Amino acid sequence: MSGYKTSSLEENTDGKPVSTFPRSPLLASAELPKSADGDPVFAEPWQATVFAMTVRLHEQGVFSWGEWAETLSAELYRPGRKADASDYYDCWVAALSRLVTELSIASGRELEALTRSWQRAAEATPHGKPIVIENDPLR
Amino acid sequence: MSGHHGHGHDHHHHDNHFTDMEARVKALETVLTEKGLIDPAAIDAIVETYETKVGPRNGARVVARAWSDPEFADWLKRDATAAIASLGFTGRQGEHMRAVFNTPDTHNLVVCTLCSCYPWSVLGLPPIWYKAPPYRSRAIIDPRGVLAEFGLELPAGKKIRVWDSTAELRYLVVPERPDGTEGFNEEQLADLVTRDSMIGAGVALSPEAAR
Numbered sequence: 001m002s003g004y005k006t007s008s009l010e011e012n013t014d015g016k017p018v019s020t021f022p023r024s025p026l027l028a029s030a031e032l033p034k035s036a037d038g039d040p041v042f043a044e045p046w047q048a049t050v051f052a053m054t055v056r057l058h059e060q061g062v063f064s065w066g067e068w069a070e071t072l073s074a075e076l077y078r079p080g081r082k083a084d085a086s087d088y089y090d091c092w093v094a095a096l097s098r099l100v101t102e103l104s105i106a107s108g109r110e111l112e113a114l115t116r117s118w119q120r121a122a123e124a125t126p127h128g129k130p131i132v133i134e135n136d137p138l139r
Numbered sequence: 140m141s142g143h144h145g146h147g148h149d150h151h152h153h154d155n156h157f158t159d160m161e162a163r164v165k166a167l168e169t170v171l172t173e174k175g176l177i178d179p180a181a182i183d184a185i186v187e188t189y190e191t192k193v194g195p196r197n198g199a200r201v202v203a204r205a206w207s208d209p210e211f212a213d214w215l216k217r218d219a220t221a222a223i224a225s226l227g228f229t230g231r232q233g234e235h236m237r238a239v240f241n242t243p244d245t246h247n248l249v250v251c252t253l254c255s256c257y258p259w260s261v262l263g264l265p266p267i268w269y270k271a272p273p274y275r276s277r278a279i280i281d282p283r284g285v286l287a288e289f290g291l292e293l294p295a296g297k298k299i300r301v302w303d304s305t306a307e308l309r310y311l312v313v314p315e316r317p318d319g320t321e322g323f324n325e326e327q328l329a330d331l332v333t334r335d336s337m338i339g340a341g342v343a344l345s346p347e348a349a350r
Contacts, residue, residue: 045186046164052185053168056177093163106170114166115159122157127305130272131155133169 024055025065030073033088047089054096063099071095071102197228198261198311199332202343203325205238206316216240219311228261236261237302240313241339245298248286248339249310250278258309262337279303289340312336314343 027034033041042048058068075091075098101108114133121136133139157165171177201223205212215222219238236258239247278285282299286292293299302310314336320328323346331349335341 044160046158046161048186049168049182050164052182053164053171053177055185056181057171060176062176090160093160093167096167097163100167100170105174105176111163111166111170114169115162118162118165118169119157119159122155122162125155127155131157133165 024058026051026055026058026068029069030076031085031088033085042089043086044089047092050089050093050096054092057096062105063103067099068095071099074098197223197226198258198263198334198337199329200325201226201228201238201261201311202313202332202337203328205313206320206328207323207325212240212313215313223261223311235308236311237308238311238313239300239302241315241342243297243315245300246286246293246339247300247302247310247312248278248282249302249304249312250275258304258311261309261311262334266334286340289335291341312339314339314341317343317345319346 026032027038027040040048040051042051054068057063058065072092072095075095076088078091081087081091097108097111100106100111117133117136117139118131120138121133122131124135124137125131129135168177168179168182172179201215204226205215211222214225215238219236222238223236239249241247274285279301282301283293286299304310314332316328317331320331331344331346333341333344336343
């Protein structure tokens with residue numbers, strides 16, 4: 001059997017998707033947008049990715065719940081937030097970036113450089129090919 | 140890479156683009172992966188537990204409307220971008236949509252994206268397997284085999300058309316309306332429209348299966 005997931009039917013045997021993922025304490029993050037079932041709701045794929053990365057880092061003890069809650073809340077209470085809170089995950093990205101630099105995992109400059117590199121890589125990648133950072137012409 | 144890049148001077152077309160946030164998240168992912176703090180497969184697994192229940196499922200409402208309103212179906216066939224926009228769903232990048240209708244003779248399957256062509260504003264988050272290189276290449280070479288792996292055995296006489304999304308044009312499969320749904324309202328119908336059925340990797344649920 002090939003590497004990708006082969007059946008969608010198992011998700012839908014009762015017409016409803018099943019979740020086996022253990023509840024992360026991060027689901028209690030301030031203001032987290034949630035569905036009626038209490039699951040996080042994402043408007044764009046990158047939001048799900050940054051959420052999942054944060055869950056994983058916390059699971060591995062890279063930072064504590066308290067450290068996360070404090071850093072996120074500093075970003076959420078920064079002046080200039082959008083009234084409709086559509087920038088919630090922008091704050092999340094800022095908070096995770098801050099923790100990553102404060103914990104000396106990477107410097108702010110390193111993150112900035114990588115961000116630009118990914119943008120150039122995306123522009124340089126033709127349709128149908130995976131976007132990989134090696135496609136950055138300046139790398 | 141193919142080595143062939145359009146360097147035309149008035150050629151402003153880019154297949155792919157990352158927004159600032161998309162690029163920032165990729166940058167974090169790169170750093171954290173390099174330091175061994177996360178494994179992209181583990182991240183995908185976490186995302187996948189949510190992907191079936193999150194994101195806009197606007198596409199299901201488009202399909203349900205097309206099933207119940209022949210005039211809308213006709214509009215959707217002629218100008219999917221406008222018909223979908225009339226329901227208030229527009230892509231972030233204003234991408235053009237085309238609706239392809241399954242019939243008793245023809246099944247439609249959409250491939251891509253390894254890049255950024257998935258119409259998530261209509262379909263929600265893409266499934267992991269959809270982004271996997273084996274899916275894309277095999278779906279083009281052997282669509283029937285790929286569909287069989289998804290548990291979808293199509294009759295031998297049924298044609299399969301494979302559509303490759305581009306940056307400018309993305310596809311929505313309109314599955315066949317299941318039997319036994321006479322008298323269903325749009326909301327009940329929308330519950331039968333799975334994400335997989337809208338990319339052609341499945342069919343719409345029967346009323347029994349959805350119960």
